[in-house]
Amino acid sequence: MYNCALLKFKDIVRKDGHLTPIEEKIDVPFKIKRIYYITGVAQKSARGFHSHRKLQQALICLHGSLKIRIKNPNEEEIINLNDPSVGLYIGPLVWREMFDFSKGSVLLVVASEHYSEEDYIRDYNLYLNEAKKIFQANPADDSKI
Numbered sequence: 798m799y800n801c802a803l804l805k806f807k808d809i810v811r812k813d814g815h816l817t818p819i820e821e822k823i824d825v826p827f828k829i830k831r832i833y834y835i836t837g838v839a840q841k842s843a844r845g846f847h848s849h850r851k852l853q854q855a856l857i858c859l860h861g862s863l864k865i866r867i868k869n870p871n872e873e874e875i876i877n878l879n880d881p882s883v884g885l886y887i888g889p890l891v892w893r894e895m896f897d898f899s900k901g902s903v904l905l906v907v908a909s910e911h912y913s914e915e916d917y918i919r920d921y922n923l924y925l926n927e928a929k930k931i932f933q934a935n936p937a938d939d940s941k942i
Contacts, residue, residue, distance in 0.1 A: 798872050799932065800888035804855055808882035817882050819855070819907065826886065827853045827909035834859070835895075835904040843896040848918045848928070849889055853909040856895075857884040861902030868892040870925055870932045878904075890928045892921065 806824055809816040821829040838844060845865075856865065862879035869891055876885050884907075887893055895904070910916065918924045 798867060798874050798891075799869060800891050801867050801874075802886045803876070804884040804886050806857075806882045806884060815881070819857075819884075825853075825855045825884070825907055829907050829909070830911050831908040833906050833908075835906070836902075838863075838898040838902065838904075840898055840900060842898065843894060845893045845895045846919065846921075848892045848924045849916050850918065850927070851889055851910060852913075852916050853889065854887045855884040855907045856887065857881060857905045857907070859903040859905050861899035862897075863895055863899065863902050863904060864897040866892075866894040866896070868894075870929045890918075890924075890931050892924055892928075 804825065806817050806819055809818075819825060821827065835844065856878065858878035859881045862877060865876045865878060865885060867874050867876065867885075867887060878885060898904075918927060
């Protein structure tokens with residue numbers, strides 16, 4: 798999908814466990830300015846339902862599993878995150894909905910910008926109006942990030 802990609806992180810496995818490093822501009826395609834995590838989501842709950850104008854993110858499920866629906870005006874895809882060595886890159890103007898959280902799941906988010914409410918688009922119709930301009934200029938055929 799245009800402006801989205803799965804990221805495979807280095808998984809260093811030793812007899813005493815796993816170590817997965819994530820470095821800006823190496824493992825994620827942006828400079829990291831913010832990190833947060835989401836925990837304690839009820840299994841029937843859903844989160845997200847927004848897009849960002851500028852923000853880039855990498856979403857990594859550190860424990861358990863969850864699904865993420867990503868959309869643009871031309872495409873829709875559901876990604877299952879259940880491996881802490883795999884992340885989902887989401888670029889600007891991609892709608893996201895997170896759901897089907899397993900009990901005890903932990904979602905880590907690495908972001909390219911500091912929090913700014915002005916960067917959020919929370920109304921889906923407004924999102925479509927803004928995103929159509931970008932995605933018409935960048936057809937989904939074989940374009941990636």
